[in-house]
Amino acid sequence: MDAASAPSPDRCASCGGEGVVLLVKDGRTVAEPCPHTNGCRECGGDGRIFATDERGYSTMRACACGRDPRRIATLCALRLPNKFADRTLTNYGCYSPQQARALLRARRFVDEYVPGASIRALLLCGPPGTGKTHLLCAMLRELALRKGVRGRYEEFFLLLSDIRDGFSRGLSSREWLEPLRKVEVLAIDEIGKGGKNREFEQNVLDEILSVRYNAERPTLLATNYPPPGAPWTYGAEGEVRETLEQRVGARIYSRLLDLCDTVDVLGPDNREKQHEVREILREKEHPDDRQASGGRNDSQRASEAAPHRPRPGRG
Ligand SMILES: Nc1ncnc2c1ncn2[C@@H]1O[C@H](COP(=O)(O)OP(=O)(O)OP(=O)(O)O)[C@@H](O)[C@H]1O
Ligand SMILES: [Mg+2]
Ligand SMILES: [Zn+2]
Ligand SMILES: [Zn+2]
Structure with a gap:
């Protein structure tokens, strides 16, 4: 398809006008230029526009068609779980007042985020299946698409096992922390979920939160464990039911409250x-x-x- 015969971007059914599509390839979520941008008249399909300014310097800017290779790389680097490649704020439905509030709060985070400026992060709390992972992925995606924000999705449990692997290969905690520190907006899903070594899990979370706090970068979080006083309880199979405060310890919990607004995500599973x-x-x-x-x-x-x-x- 060439640009002359392409539908107008805001009507493109594949990308909704974004110029990129996220899809699962070889078991991973990747971003690709949408075919409607092939042969774009502005950039010739390169995604970038080169020019010379009035002082004779060469300049380069992303083409409005959206297929800028840096933008595509930023989306790929989010490492969204495959199942969530097509989850957006637009296709998050509100089946309860809490979900409606959670969606508004997620949109507000995306709207207000300015790279480098301090912003309160979000701690999404709710029972299984209410769309916390959906919202985390959708926020990262939207930030990357709209603002070029370098984000990353991590599931806490998998992160723990990567860190253990790193230690066994001789990595220091500074080394495994560095990539997490550098990400502009980090999303850590399923905090509180862990194995038997609670002290190790709490230390990891503590280190990540403090290194990101010092770097003034927000960390979006989600958990099944309720804040004290919440109208639901949670305990993984074979575990006693605990609040988030009991699960992560009073010190980390108080730090979470310092850094994040708690958002209840309640609704049907x-x-x-x-x-x-x-x-x-x-x-x-x-x-x-x-x-x-x-x-x-x-x-x-x-x-x-x-x-x-x-x-x-x-x-
Ligand atoms: N409000 C919603 N609108 C549209 N889809 C939703 C909504 N809530 C959940 N889903 C979909 O339901 C599935 C489960 O949602 P998700 O994994 O985000 O729930 P969760 O709250 O993270 O659950 P858990 O606590 O078990 O991790 C996903 O496919 C997600 O896209
Ligand atoms: Mg989830
Ligand atoms: Zn398209
Ligand atoms: Zn273009």
Whole structure:
């Protein structure tokens, strides 16, 4: 497709006018220029525009079509989990007042973020399936697309195992901390989730938070563990139920409150709903497999499940 025959960017169904698409390739989430920008009239498909200014210096700027290679590299470096490659603030649905507030707060963070300026980070708290990971990924994506912010997504549990690997290869804590310090906006998902070595887990979190605090860079966080007084409880399988304060310790908890606004993300478990929708579709495709459905028919069950399906385009 060349630019002359390309749809106007704001109508492009693949990228919504962003000029880039995120997709899963070889098991990883990567960003690629959207085909509608191939042969762009402004940049010839290079994504950058070179010029000479009035003083005779060469200049380079990103083309408005969006396929600037630096922008694409920034998106790839987010390391978004594959399942979240297409999750955005726009397709986050509000099925409860808390989710509506969480979405507003996430948008406000993106709008107000200015590189280098201090900003309160967010600590998303909620039970499973309410869209905390969705929101973290969507914020990183939006910051990268709109503001060129270098972000990174990390899941705490996987990060711990990377750090243990690093130690076993002889890395010092300074060395494993450095890449996390340099990221402009770091998102750490599932804090509190850990293994048996609580002291090690708390130390890691403490070191990351303090190195980022000293660098004046925000760290977005999400957890299943409730703040004290929250209307839900959480304990991983085989564990006692704990609050976030009990889980991470009073010192780190008080530091979290210093750095972040706590945002409750409460609502229906979307994963359960997605599962139910999949079951209904499977039963439709293979009616012979049908199990007893507790007296409810397909359309009753589908209408119960459908309101919670991610709806692209909802604000
Ligand atoms: N409000 C929502 N609108 C649209 N999709 C949603 C919403 N909430 C959750 N989802 C979708 O449901 C799935 C589960 O959501 P997600 O993984 O973000 O939940 P979570 O709160 O991080 O759960 P957990 O605490 O178990 O990690 C994802 O596919 C996500 O995109
Ligand atoms: Mg999650
Ligand atoms: Zn496009
Ligand atoms: Zn261009």
